Amino acid sequence: MKVTRATKIPYPMDWVFSMLDQKMFNALKPPSFLANIELYEGNNLNDRVSIWFKIFKQRMMVKIIDIHSDSAKCYFVDEGLELPFGLTKWQHKHLVTKGDNNRCILQDEIFFTHKTPLGNWFSFIILQLFLLQRSFQYRSYLKKHGETTNKL
Secondary structure, three states, rough: OOOEEEEOOOOOHHHHOOOOOOHHHHHHHOOOOEEEEEEOOOOOOOOEEEEEOOOOEEEEEEEEEEEOOOEEEEEEEEEHHHHHHHHEEEEEEEEEEEEOOOOOEEEEEEEEEEEHHHHHHHHHHHHHHHHHHHHHHHHHHHHHHHHOOOOO
């Protein structure tokens, strides 16, 4: 299944893409009573990120398998190596596309498969809600850092 969410961001594409780093990941992660970041190697090809979901006692580990940057878009794609909650496949594309007037669109595209059809639909709903929340988090985080770096 596929879940997508696009967020309009009032900042330049290159700056927004550069902000998709460990600081943002730490700021947007689930609360520490739910999850811990076990590993964050970076945003380069073959780097891995691992999250331990405490209350479920399950781990999610992903590896960056693709990176691209040109004048119209920038993205990186992570793929699941170890998946929680009955997921059997995971690919997450973090895409930033250039917009008009020094603006951009930050888009999450998640492709996933659960081991059961009911799990697919339940995961779809949960991920839709997660990405809706993430949209607000992106705007807030980038606004805060845009003001401090004079990007507004």
